[in-house]
Amino acid sequence: xxxxxxxxxxxxxxxxxxxxxxxxxxxxxxxxxxxxxxxxxxxxxxxxxxxxxxxxxxxxxxxxxxxxxxxxxxxxxxxxxxxxxxxxxxxxxxxxxxxxxxxxxxxxxxxxxxxxxxxxxxxxxxxxxxxxxxxxxxxxxxxxxxxxxxxxxxxxxxxxxxxxxxxxxxxxxxxxxxxxxxxxxxxxxxxxxxxxxxxxxxxxxxxxxxxxxxxxxxxxxxxxxxxxxxxxxxxxxxxxxxxxxxxxxxxxxxxxxxxxxxxxxxxxxxxxxxxxxxxxxxxxxxxxxxxxxxxxxxxxxxxxxxxxxxxxxxxxxxxxxxxxxxxxxxxxxxxxxxxxxxxxxxxxxxxxxxxxxxxxxxxxxxxxxxxxxxxxxxxxxxxxxxxxxxxxxxxxxxxxxxxxxxxxxxxxxxxxxxxxxx
Amino acid sequence: xxxxxxxxxxxxxxxxxxxxxxxxxxxxxxxxxxxxxxxxxxxxxxxxxxxxxxxxxxxxxxxxxxxxxxxxxxxxxxxxxxxxxxxxxxxxxxxx
Numbered sequence: 210x211x212x213x214x215x216x217x218x219x220x221x222x223x224x225x226x227x228x229x230x231x232x233x234x235x236x237x238x239x240x241x242x243x244x245x246x247x248x249x250x251x252x253x254x255x256x257x258x259x260x261x262x263x264x265x266x267x268x269x270x271x272x273x274x275x276x277x278x279x280x281x282x283x284x285x286x287x288x289x290x291x292x293x294x295x296x297x298x299x300x301x302x303x304x305x306x307x308x309x310x311x312x313x314x315x316x317x318x319x320x321x322x323x324x325x326x327x328x329x330x331x332x333x334x335x336x337x338x339x340x341x342x343x344x345x346x347x348x349x350x351x352x353x354x355x356x357x358x359x360x361x362x363x364x365x366x367x368x369x370x371x372x373x374x375x376x377x378x379x380x381x382x383x384x385x386x387x388x389x390x391x392x393x394x395x396x397x398x399x400x401x402x403x404x405x406x407x408x409x410x411x412x413x414x415x416x417x418x419x420x421x422x423x424x425x426x427x428x429x430x431x432x433x434x435x436x437x438x439x440x441x442x443x444x445x446x447x448x449x450x451x452x453x454x455x456x457x458x459x460x461x462x463x464x465x466x467x468x469x470x471x472x473x474x475x476x477x478x479x480x481x482x483x484x485x486x487x488x489x490x491x492x493x494x495x496x497x498x499x500x501x502x503x504x505x506x507x508x509x510x511x512x513x514x515x516x517x518x519x520x521x522x523x524x525x526x527x528x529x530x531x532x533x534x535x536x537x538x539x540x541x542x543x544x545x546x547x548x549x550x551x552x553x554x555x556x557x558x559x560x561x562x563x564x565x566x567x568x569x570x571x572x573x574x575x576x577x578x579x580x581x582x583x584x585x586x587x588x589x590x591x592x593x594x595x596x597x598x599x600x601x602x603x604x605x606x607x608x609x610x611x612x613x614x615x616x617x618x619x620x621x622x623x624x625x626x627x628x629x630x631x
Numbered sequence: 632x633x634x635x636x637x638x639x640x641x642x643x644x645x646x647x648x649x650x651x652x653x654x655x656x657x658x659x660x661x662x663x664x665x666x667x668x669x670x671x672x673x674x675x676x677x678x679x680x681x682x683x684x685x686x687x688x689x690x691x692x693x694x695x696x697x698x699x700x701x702x703x704x705x706x707x708x709x710x711x712x713x714x715x716x717x718x719x720x721x722x723x724x725x726x727x
Contacts, residue, residue: 256712260708466679468676484714486709487713496725497724498654501724502651505654505655505656514665515665517653518649522645522649522673523676531679531680537687538682538683539679539682542683577675580672
């Protein structure tokens with residue numbers, strides 16, 4: 210059986226020179242590539258060929274990167290295993306028999322397997338950091354607004370960012386340098402003043418670094434994961450960092466707040482798939498409501514239907530205040546908690562995922578259990594903050610990732626701290 | 632909630648109603664499966680009731696630009712992925 214890392218293997222040459230010259234880049238299949246099909250891992254977009262490049266793709270090409278293919282993913286980014294893809298699951302190169310994580314599982318696996326030097330993924334609630342942790346590679350979720358989402362097919366647009374994968378912190382930072390920066394096609398981007406490239410921050414120097422450890426993100430985590438995490442913190446202490454425990458009481462509600470917001474946004478964003486302008490169209494007779502409903506029945510898989518329906522429910526008359534408004538309150542509370550914790554620490558650290566990679570097929574039948582596994586990653590998207598997942602070691606031969614979280618637009622410090630663990 | 636204590640516990644009829652609003656046809660098996668799963672997931676979402684009201688700082692501001700004519704996708708490119716077109720337009724199903 211093939212590893213099934215790519216949905217489409219096609220080479221797209223970049224410019225001759227630039228910071229990515231000589232490097233191969235895998236691109237998640239929800240990031241638009243002009244003339245190369247972009248499926249979102251869905252039957253709905255099985256034959257969709259974008260007429261334009263995402264800004265992140267234009268920048269990779271202009272920087273000299275060679276794109277080698279479009280990677281497998283959970284359908285529309287909805288999953289933590291890459292098993293909800295219409296195109297089948299991807300094997301974890303670092304842990305045979307286990308999932309690569311998701312939703313950007315193909316991108317993480319491409320880097321782990323050496324199919325590409327670096328890769329682009331997208332992170333709505335952990336979709337870069339989870340597969341980075343499970344495949345034993347580096348992944349960065351940038352601050353909301355650092356990287357343009359133009360050409361990223363939307364799922365939860367108030368939460369998501371395109372982010373890089375690599376085998377080293379420095380290579381991930383090099384790709385971040387290329388894709389970061391304001392874009393007049395995405396009004397949520399900001400121009401950020403940086404004196405030096407992110408890649409230059411990968412010095413490994415953590416002398417005097419103050420690390421906060423949110424105790425809530427260790428509660429209930431796998432014992433072997435927690436042990437590996439503390440070993441990594443001890444390693445950072447040996448190099449001159451200090452740590453203290455912090456408490457984020459709002460975190461208890463982060464998963465439910467995240468899923469209410471993400472599903473609500475998904476129900477709206479995915480309303481565009483009606484088979485008229487692009488995408489699967491059902492071969493059926495009937496009025497437009499009947500035809501659209503049949504098209505969407507055939508085009509979407511279970512997890513996508515589940516989230517569209519739950520989002521529709523959460524936004525429907527009589528339930529909006531109960532779910533969506535309360536979720537926005539929780540989001541504001543989570544932001545305040547992080548701001549407070551980061552006023553007394555340079556970075557916050559936790560295991561990226563509370564568990565080692567799931568066995569293949571393990572989580573498919575119980576969606577709620579799968580959502581709960583995102584406990585450590587979703588709060589960061591709610592707070593719009595940057596985070597990096599870096600390999601911290603292994604437990605029983607399975608990769609463990611350590612997550613560092615920083616203040617908004619504090620990517621350089623995360624890169625510097627994470628590079629100390631290499 | 633599964634005990635029937637709440638009026639909010641989701642039933643098959645509600646799942647069908649939401650599916651209709653969302654324009655997604657479901658099989659009988661899917662309705663059955665989703666009814667059980669939604670009850671469990673929505674019960675979990677109920678814990679949001681414990682969240683206090685929070686003073687939210689407005690983090691969004693309008694970003695304006697002059698309304699100037701710019702290059703955009705040409706008609707051929709815009710129609711390239713459509714299943715059916717007619718005279719340079721998208722062709723959709725009958726409205727009624």
